[in-house]
Amino acid sequence: MKKKVILIIAVITGFMCIFPIVVQGKSTKLVFEAEAVQFHVETQDEWMEDGIYHIRYLKINTLSGKIGGIDFRGQNEINVHVKIDFATRELIANGKVTWDITWDGLGGLEGTFYGPINSKGLFMGGLNSKITLQGAGDFNGWKLFGIVETLPGSLRNILSGTVLIPN
Numbered sequence: 371m372k373k374k375v376i377l378i379i380a381v382i383t384g385f386m387c388i389f390p391i392v393v394q395g396k397s398t399k400l401v402f403e404a405e406a407v408q409f410h411v412e413t414q415d416e417w418m419e420d421g422i423y424h425i426r427y428l429k430i431n432t433l434s435g436k437i438g439g440i441d442f443r444g445q446n447e448i449n450v451h452v453k454i455d456f457a458t459r460e461l462i463a464n465g466k467v468t469w470d471i472t473w474d475g476l477g478g479l480e481g482t483f484y485g486p487i488n489s490k491g492l493f494m495g496g497l498n499s500k501i502t503l504q505g506a507g508d509f510n511g512w513k514l515f516g517i518v519e520t521l522p523g524s525l526r527n528i529l530s531g532t533v534l535i536p537n
Contacts, residue, residue, distance in 0.1 A: 395537040402516065402533050404435025406446060408525040423454040437473055437533055444471030454493050463489035467501060469514075481507025483514045496522055501531070511536050 410430040417424050429448045436442065450465030469483040483503035491497030497520040505512030516531025 397513075397534040397536050400438035400533045400535065402435060402437040402442075402514070402529070402531055404433055404442070404529040406431035406433050406518070406527040406529060408527075421455065421457065423456065425452045425454075426450070427452070431527070433469060433471060433529075435529065438475060440473065440475040442471045442473040442475075444469060446470070448487060450487065450489075456493070459493045459495070461489070461491050461493045461497065463487075463497075463499070467503070469503065473508075479508035481505055481509035483509060483512070485514075487518070489518075489520075491520070494522065496520065501529075 408429060408431050410428075412428045414426040414428060415424075416426070427450060429450070431446050431448070432444075433446050434441075434443045446467055446469045448465060448467045450463050452461065452463040454461050465487050467485065467487045471481070471483070473479045483505050485501065485503040487499050487501050489497055489499035499518040499520070501514065501516045501518060503514040503516075505514070513534040514531065515534075516529055519528045521527065
């Protein structure tokens with residue numbers, strides 16, 4: 371009987387070591403809003419395929435705005451593949467974005483946010499994009515979720531969303 375009890379305790383202890391329960395406090399959530407202004411665009415490739423126009427390009431923007439009401443500045447690079455169906459005017463773009471920024475909060479932080487960007491809209495019309503970025507450098511472990519509104523006929527984009535900082 372004692373051997374069975376000891377064996378059961380050993381098995382339970384072993385499972386507790388293998389599957390630790392992690393309890394973490396909630397993340398700090400900060401609102402961000404920003405403006406991106408294009409200053410460089412470079413076409414890397416373009417072609418037609420089955421009536422769809424494809425273009426790959428690199429776009430670089432200046433960034434300025436606020437995270438949690440505190441100023442940040444920097445630039446972003448967007449590598450994107452755009453598909454335009456001229457028959458329907460539908461535009462779909464997918465790619466990667468990298469933000470290199472300096473934030474005046476928490477005594478001044480520098481780092482990068484990077485991840486995918488996905489866009490849908492109409493050619494020569496409004497375009498909305500979604501970004502889900504993760505942080506590196508001083509922003510390691512942070513997450514940024516946002517929306518990018520491209521203003522038709524403008525070199526400006528309006529960005530807004532949420533930054534999550536783990537506790």
